[in-house]
Amino acid sequence: MADRLKIALAQTNPTMGDIPGNLARLRAARMEAAAKGADLVVASEMVITGYPTEDLVLKPMFLDAAQAAIEELAKDTADGGPGMIVGGPSRSDPKATPPLFGKVLNSAYVLDGGKVLTLRSKYDLPNYGVFDDKRVFGAGPLPGPVNYRGVRLGVMICEDMWTSEVSECLEESGAEILIVINGSPYELEKTEERIQLAVQRVTETGLPIIYVNQVGGQDELVFDGASFALNSDNSLPIHLPAFVEAVEVSQWERGDGGWRCANGLREAPDSGLEGNGLGGRADAGMEPIYRTLMLGLRDYVNKNRFPGVILGLSGGIDSALSAAIAVDALGPERVHCVMMPSPYTSRESLEDADEAAGLLGVKLDQVSIEPAMQAFGGMLEPILNGYASESNSGDTTEENIQARSRGLTLMAISNKLGYMVLSTGNKSEVSVGYATLYGDMVGGYNVLKDVYKTLVFALARWRNQVLPPDAMGPAGRVVPERIITKPPSAELKPDQKDEDSLPPYDVLDDILKALIEDEENIAGIVARGHDRDTVNRVWRMLELAEYKRRQACPGVKITRRAFGRDRRYPITNAFKGPA
Known part of the structure; x- marks a missing residue:
């Protein structure tokens, strides 16, 4: 039974579909982590392909290429260096042929000793906002822990951390450290929300947690990294910088109260909670x-x-x-x-x-x-x-x-x-x-x-x-x-x-925020101090x-209700609502 473990958090910037390039990035991250003495390298969700894949993941030749790359990466671990946990697609039925809807899993592969030891697949599939996981992926079973070099790791994938079912299952089945691999895009206030959700999972299970997030832009989404670790007392010993690639080794030691991470790099998280054009100081965030x-x-x-x-x-x-x-x-x-x-x-x-x-x-x-x-x-x-x-x-x-x-x-x-x-x-x-x-x-x-x-x-x-x-x-x-x-x-x-x-932009933006971000009704917006005729006029312009x-071009998403997949309204729409 191991009493010490060095786990590298590798937040990398994959390019969608560039499987050879993504493999090279992972190899470089592993080499850097190995030079720092790591026993295990944890990368992000679907890192071998990029995320979100959308319907690209339904192509059999795409799945074949991803699987081959993961097997190549697994062979690297025969050198006695660190093993890896990396995200990639897997087939629920290896013999499945198109159509592949629901037959592909979003998985975390555990690599060590020159082979794929095992994998765990995403259980809780998000199907809101920009996420269409249920369209292309099937749900994996509730996972059990992975025995990695004498430590029982509870491996989760992104949305699995946003509710308690998966983490509680892992705790009940003997996990000692929770590890979450993520493809979580930036939104206003989301950095703090992620940490608060991790605190909830730690509080419920009594287990520490490692959270590794993707970094980089993919079409309209920007992944901000900002990976971190939390101890079982909810202290924050590790917090990686946002918006840049980074490989940071966290040092873990088993004590009477379980596993604990030593203090390491801690970049102060800044979520843009204020000054975001939706309220708060104009110069903050x-x-x-x-x-x-x-x-x-x-x-x-x-x-x-x-x-x-x-x-x-x-x-x-x-x-x-x-x-x-x-x-x-x-x-x-x-x-x-x-x-x-x-x-x-x-x-x-x-x-x-x-x-x-x-x-x-x-x-x-x-x-x-x-x-x-x-x-x-x-x-x-x-x-x-x-x-x-x-x-x-x-x-x-x-x-x-x-x-x-x-x-x-x-x-x-x-x-x-x-x-x-x-x-x-x-x-x-x-x-x-x-x-x-x-x-x-x-x-x-x-x-x-x-x-x-x-x-x-x-x-x-x-x-x-x-x-x-x-x-x-x-x-x-x-x-x-x-x-x-x-x-x-x-x-x-x-x-x-x-x-x-x-209307003046301060008035217009406050009305638009209420209509778009909050789906507020007309009476509620008027109660905020706005003229009813102005509110109705803005609402009709918004719908029309x-x-x-x-037909607009893509652009960076920063709010929870960006136009496009976040907010899908019919073009032909005769609903007028109350006057």
Whole structure:
């Protein structure tokens, strides 16, 4: 019976489907852990393939490749070094052929002595928000402990820790240390929630726990790592940094009260509980949010092999912050900005865009869209001349032509240079349809897709004061002060302001949070101090814009109700609710 055990927490950044690359990362993590004297290396959920796999895991050849990689990794453990616990798919029926729905398991493989000792499979399959595990996976049985070098380890997979059934089963069957491998994406307040759930499992079972989480971006999700260990007295001896890969060895010793982990690396967890644009101080909790946006964009661009990004720099706050995040994520040499003025673009906007580009050190080209506006006007005049507008500048038809001319311009440059177009709209505008399909919504990715306008301002102010860890941009101010302080405007007609069409953003965002994040009813929102007509108007705009959101590009998720898989509403929807 062992009395000491060194367990390495390996939070790595796998790339979806790059099984050889993921295998190489795991081998490197094992070598690093071995150099530090580890007896066991614990990696994250489905780390051999990346997570979430969605329907990719239903391909037999994909499963074959994953299984072969795990067997290769198992052979490495014949060298007498540390064993491993790694996540990957397994077949509930090895002879199963398509369709594989419900015949694939989400498993944790225990590797040692040159072979796969055993595996444990995920019992509690999440089927909410972004998770569709029940669509593709079958549920494993309630697990028993794994005997690893004389220590009985209770192995769980992610959601298994969020309720008590699996941990209690493991405790009752003799587990001594609980180990949870995870693919848990970042959300506001989630870091603290994970720790509190782990505290509940420790309190219920009296057992210490190791929690290892994936790190990195996968499409709209960003996994923040922040792996940790808890002792049976709920002390926190180990907490790995967030948003970066790390291998940290925890030292465990058996005593009269069971196993205990010695104090090691402890990065202070920061969940962004405040200052998130949904309440709290405006300057608190900004770093984890900003780093989530950085990592999401960096991995989307790099894992999809884009040389860089191109975006329209308008002189407004959204494009300025998007450019700053892009520079911090990729470096200024991989960010190309274009100012596309129209006759309604103010001199201040031209100056502000130029200053923003100068602060960031990025290339800024200028392409006037006035010739395109004139060309479209001439083309459409025979059809539209009977639909006169009271304004010399036209109506939304002409405004949308401007936005679409800009989208066409950016896509043309993207096609020629290979740079991905970065869309710059925020969650407030996308919520109420204050965006143009095939215009300012054009893009391959949107880093602000889940960021409310009030949070956009808070992030810009914070970034002007702080250079985030791992940022590739300059220190100091990156968003000109006038961009932050001037009234937001689309500048699609003379003297236009956003508040001509929308409530003030602090009012709008509070109503939207209630409608989207909280699913609050109209009466409840009015009781918070909002005008009933305004609430009803915002609600109707939110519902009517669903068809636009369905066609929007992907973007970083930071809230519990990001548009897309988190919030699935019908486009055809006649429900009006109470007046």
